[in-house]
Amino acid sequence: MEWMVPFVFGVGALAPALHTRLRVWSGPVLALVPAGIALYAAARQPAISDGAVPEFRASWIPSLGIDWAFRQDGLSNLFVLLVAGIGALIVVYAGAYLREHPRLGRFYAFLFVFMGAMLGLVTADDLFLLFVFWELTTVSSFLLIALDHEKEAARKAALQSLLVTAAGGLAMLAGFILLVDAAGTSAISQIVLQGESLRAHASYPWILALILLGAFTKSAQVPFHFWLPAAMQAPTPASAYLHSSTMVKAGVFLLARLSPALGGSDAWAATLLVVGAATTLLGGLLALSQDDLKRLLAYSTVSVLGLLTLLLGLGTPIAAQAFVVTLLAHAFYKGALFLVAGNVDHGAGSRLLSQLGGLREAMPWTAAAALLAGLSMAGGPPLFGFLAKETAYEAVLEAPVGSWLLAPLVIGTAVTLVFAAIRVGLSPFKGELGEAARDAHDAGPAMRLGPLVLATTGVLAGLLVGPAERLLVAPAASVVLQGEAPTGLALWHGFTPILALSLLTLAAGAFLYRHRERVVAAAAPGMAFERRGPAWLWDRGWELGLAAAARGAHAFQNGSLRRYLVVTLGVGFAVVALSLPLSDLRAAGPTADTPIVGIAASLLVVFAAAVMARARTPFLAVAALGAVGFGVSLLFLMFSAPDLALTQLVVEVLTVVLLALVLPRLPRPAKPKPARAVAIGVAVLGGATMAGASLVAMAGEPFEPISRFFEERSVIEAHGRNIVNVILVDFRALDTLGEITVLAVTALGILTLLRRRRPSDAEVQA
Amino acid sequence: MSSVILRTAARYMMPLLLLFSVFLLWRGHHEPGGGFAGGLVAATAFVLVAFSEGPAAARRSLPISTWTLIPIGLGLSSVSALLPLLQGLPPLTGLWLPGDKLGTPLLFDAGVYATVLGVVASVLLALMEEETS
Numbered sequence: 001m002e003w004m005v006p007f008v009f010g011v012g013a014l015a016p017a018l019h020t021r022l023r024v025w026s027g028p029v030l031a032l033v034p035a036g037i038a039l040y041a042a043a044r045q046p047a048i049s050d051g052a053v054p055e056f057r058a059s060w061i062p063s064l065g066i067d068w069a070f071r072q073d074g075l076s077n078l079f080v081l082l083v084a085g086i087g088a089l090i091v092v093y094a095g096a097y098l099r100e101h102p103r104l105g106r107f108y109a110f111l112f113v114f115m116g117a118m119l120g121l122v123t124a125d126d127l128f129l130l131f132v133f134w135e136l137t138t139v140s141s142f143l144l145i146a147l148d149h150e151k152e153a154a155r156k157a158a159l160q161s162l163l164v165t166a167a168g169g170l171a172m173l174a175g176f177i178l179l180v181d182a183a184g185t186s187a188i189s190q191i192v193l194q195g196e197s198l199r200a201h202a203s204y205p206w207i208l209a210l211i212l213l214g215a216f217t218k219s220a221q222v223p224f225h226f227w228l229p230a231a232m233q234a235p236t237p238a239s240a241y242l243h244s245s246t247m248v249k250a251g252v253f254l255l256a257r258l259s260p261a262l263g264g265s266d267a268w269a270a271t272l273l274v275v276g277a278a279t280t281l282l283g284g285l286l287a288l289s290q291d292d293l294k295r296l297l298a299y300s301t302v303s304v305l306g307l308l309t310l311l312l313g314l315g316t317p318i319a320a321q322a323f324v325v326t327l328l329a330h331a332f333y334k335g336a337l338f339l340v341a342g343n344v345d346h347g348a349g350s351r352l353l354s355q356l357g358g359l360r361e362a363m364p365w366t367a368a369a370a371l372l373a374g375l376s377m378a379g380g381p382p383l384f385g386f387l388a389k390e391t392a393y394e395a396v397l398e399a400p401v402g403s404w405l406l407a408p409l410v411i412g413t414a415v416t417l418v419f420a421a422i423r424v425g426l427s428p429f430k431g432e433l434g435e436a437a438r439d440a441h442d443a444g445p446a447m448r449l450g451p452l453v454l455a456t457t458g459v460l461a462g463l464l465v466g467p468a469e470r471l472l473v474a475p476a477a478s479v480v481l482q483g484e485a486p487t488g489l490a491l492w493h494g495f496t497p498i499l500a501l502s503l504l505t506l507a508a509g510a511f512l513y514r515h516r517e518r519v520v521a522a523a524a525p526g527m528a529f530e531r532r533g534p535a536w537l538w539d540r541g542w543e544l545g546l547a548a549a550a551r552g553a554h555a556f557q558n559g560s561l562r563r564y565l566v567v568t569l570g571v572g573f574a575v576v577a578l579s580l581p582l583s584d585l586r587a588a589g590p591t592a593d594t595p596i597v598g599i600a601a602s603l604l605v606v607f608a609a610a611v612m613a614r615a616r617t618p619f620l621a622v623a624a625l626g627a628v629g630f631g632v633s634l635l636f637l638m639f640s641a642p643d644l645a646l647t648q649l650v651v652e653v654l655t656v657v658l659l660a661l662v663l664p665r666l667p668r669p670a671k672p673k674p675a676r677a678v679a680i681g682v683a684v685l686g687g688a689t690m691a692g693a694s695l696v697a698m699a700g701e702p703f704e705p706i707s708r709f710f711e712e713r714s715v716i717e718a719h720g721r722n723i724v725n726v727i728l729v730d731f732r733a734l735d736t737l738g739e740i741t742v743l744a745v746t747a748l749g750i751l752t753l754l755r756r757r758r759p760s761d762a763e764v765q766a
Numbered sequence: 767m768s769s770v771i772l773r774t775a776a777r778y779m780m781p782l783l784l785l786f787s788v789f790l791l792w793r794g795h796h797e798p799g800g801g802f803a804g805g806l807v808a809a810t811a812f813v814l815v816a817f818s819e820g821p822a823a824a825r826r827s828l829p830i831s832t833w834t835l836i837p838i839g840l841g842l843s844s845v846s847a848l849l850p851l852l853q854g855l856p857p858l859t860g861l862w863l864p865g866d867k868l869g870t871p872l873l874f875d876a877g878v879y880a881t882v883l884g885v886v887a888s889v890l891l892a893l894m895e896e897e898t899s
Contacts, residue, residue: 642798646790650806654886657813661893719866720795728800729871729878733858736874737843740881744836747885751833754892 001070001080002056004037005120005133012112016105027095027446030108034087034115041072041080048077049475055125055189064128071125071189074475078324079122079246079253081472082331086245087115089335089450094237096446097342107147107235114140118246122253127176127186130254131169134218137247138165144238145231157230160538164227165217172214172254178207183261192260192482199265208262211254212271219251219305222279226535229298236345239294240338240450244301245331252308256323260482263315272313273402277409279306284416286530288523293341293351293424297334300377300420303413304330307392310406314399317486320477322391325489328472329376329388329458336373336454337424340366343447344428348440353423358433362440367429369451374425376458378418378509379502382491384461384468389414389505391489393498411505418509419519427513465489561666566674570682577689585692586699598638605631613683618663626656643724769818776818780827783811791879792872801875805882812887821894824887832891835884843877846870 117136146158283303290296376385477485612624629652636645794800862869
């Protein structure tokens with residue numbers, strides 16, 4: 001399993017090239033990779049459901065104790081199956097859906113990066129490794145949402161989702177660091193065994209808050225839910241894959257994964273129940289009035305994600321079972337319905353429910369898939385969604401706390417989801433042919449495959465509930481519980497109150513659908529609230545932040561070179577001057593053995609500096625500055641620093657050339673700002689500081705000079721007698737490498753600036 | 767600037783300066799010199815030609831663009847930094863051929879030489895072309 005991530009990344013890197021060769025076949029061929037991984041995971045699943053846990057552990061960053069560690073337990077492998085299995089269908093689908101898209105090759109690459117990261121995320125057994133993959137899913141989601149980057153809405157949505165989830169991710173990283181500190185290991189399989197001591201730990205509240213922030217932003221929980229409907233700007237295959245069946249589940253996956261470690265406390269239960277309940281209700285209500293198929297599905301996804309969080313907050317065995325069943329059922333039907341929405345958009349030219357209708361004859365295959373998936377979403381027997389709803393009802397009815405509130409809330413939300421399911425799964429296909437769909441046609445085989453397979457899986461998993469429970473549900477639920485998972489999932493339990501509630505939900509949903517115009521109208525104000533809600537706050541905060549940053553930047557970067565120099569040098573000298581231990585200052589001057597040439601050179605420097613200060617033309621100033629430099633080189637040479645002298649000399653030559661080229665062209669304002677007096681002040685401060693610094697330095701050796709170390713080792717370890725050079729190319733070579741990189745970047749900047757002023761000539765002369 | 771004296775001097779000085787710069791690079795490990803100083807001296811050679819015969823002539827005197835020298839230099843230094851990895855040693859470990867004359871530090875210094883020459887010559891020549899245009 002450790003090979004999966006690099007392998008999938010590698011395929012992603014090759015995908016664009018492969019696509020230019022294979023053209024229409026690229027989708028099916030590339031899909032072989034995730035299909036193979038899904039088969040591999042499926043082959044391992046029987047052993048894993050019997051309790052085997054394949055592991056791989058290699059050292060990655062030993063100094064930080066971070067491992068390249070993977071672990072395939074029941075929960076992980078369930079997600080591997082979902083990610084790879086749905087991934088294969090999505091790749092086939094995308095190959096057909098985006099056939100005309102100029103950036104299909106790039107889309108494959110992003111999709112495989114996401115797939116690899118998601119596979120890594122669900123199998124990682126090291127918190128920091130998990131974090132790396134977590135962020136990679138965020139980045140690849142950003143790239144996928146903005147695939148149509150010409151559209152401003154796509155760019156905006158991509159940036160928003162990136163900022164929300166990455167901000168949560170950073171909070172989560174801080175939480176991970178605290179958690180690893182508290183647990184003494186970053187291995188997840190070790191951390192989950194320490195639940196009791198972790199919950200008693202002093203930093204537990206912080207750990208919990210920070211990690212929940214990461215999970216909630218990723219899984220679009222209130223009040224961070226707004227990025228998910230906006231992310232519907234992504235191409236439909238990406239929406240179906242990332243924003244319904246896999247990536248948005250990463251947050252609840254993490255909660256499930258860590259619930260043995262962090263769960264069980266009152267704070268955990270209270271937070272998850274409140275946030276989950278708010279999210280599921282709000283998502284359900286906002287889904288009511290949507291007209292766009294994709295946005296409707298997005299809000300219903302928000303609702304289900306809230307339900308999943310709520311179930312984890314309950315923490316009972318039956319809730320863990322309901323969590324896994326709901327997660328699976330949702331992945332099947334929501335993936336299918338998104339692809340159905342893509343087919344309808346593709347075949348009928350619209351995604352708006354108000355324009356759609358009567359497509360069943362034109363699109364029989366899509367209609368069949370939509371019906372099955374919609375039935376599962378509504379929770380109709382004998383589909384897997386029915387089991388999901390029943391176990392969820394059971395979990396909230398038997399909730400240890402607050403069942404009087406949670407049960408009506410969850411059941412009420414389920415009614416809104418039934419309504420949404422009928423609208424998505426049925427209404428585009430029945431009745432009169434909508435006006436937008438006169439020449440509607442069904443999608444090709446590649447685009448039928450995905451929705452049909454996913455919808456049928458929902459049926460099969462419902463009919464084969466026994467094996468599904470034993471092989472998939474129980475192994476995953478037992479990981480969440482760290483113990484025996486409950487059994488007894490069945491389509492038929494006799495005439496129970498839950499069955500009655502289930503049927504009542506369906507009936508209520510159907511009733512709402514009969515009065516759909518009034519329901520939609522009644523729910524419409526919700527969107528007005530949504531537009532003024534957290535999304536609005538987020539946007540305003542972002543704009544204010546940008547404006548403040550712009551003001552700050554303008555205050556410093558006002559474009560006046562003079563001002564930059566005065567500020568930079570003034571602050572620099574002031575800092576040095578303030579930190580000088582002036583008590584150590586000792587006066588010094590020429591002694592009897594100071595060579596006369598040395599004194600002459602010093603006088604030359606002083607004289608040249610005076611000439612420069614008085615110079616009226618830039619050319620004279622540059623020449624005088626050069627003379628200062630030569631005088632200093634002379635001093636270096638005399639006081640046995642030949643290396644410095646040599647470099648200084650050449651630097652002086654080149655500086656004079658440079659300044660002679662640049663200075664005459666700088667604007668010379670009549671009234672320079674800051675004023676000349678300020679410049680003189682900074683210059684005097686600089687001179688005094690440097691003089692003081694040299695005098696203090698001569699006063700003694702406050703610490704042992706490091707040159708002794710280099711003197712001792714230079715020849716032995718670096719085979720060089722020139723210590724300066726040995727330091728540059730051996731002892732401190734990393735610094736040098738950094739410095740030449742900076743040089744190169746600076747040159748890049750300068751040349752770009754010069755070319756920008758005069759683009760055509762530079763091309764000619766180059 | 768078209769002074770006969772300068773042009774003639776430059777014609778003889780340039781190869782000497784370039785030789786001197788390579789000499790500085792070569793002896794840098796034991797005596798004063800090194801890639802940084804060497805690269806700067808080499809850059810002065812090009813500046814001298816540019817002053818006497820124009821920046822275009824200076825560019826012609828080098829078979830590749832001064833700009834290309836920068837990635838070459840960075841590449842040489844990076845390669846010499848990574849070479850020890852092949853022997854399982856930490857990056858930037860100094861490796862020497864028998865005789866202690868040739869080794870990765872010299873390769874590294876050659877990279878510094880090329881980068882410095884490339885940066886300084888590119889910037890100064892570009893500025894001079896601004897001047898003449």
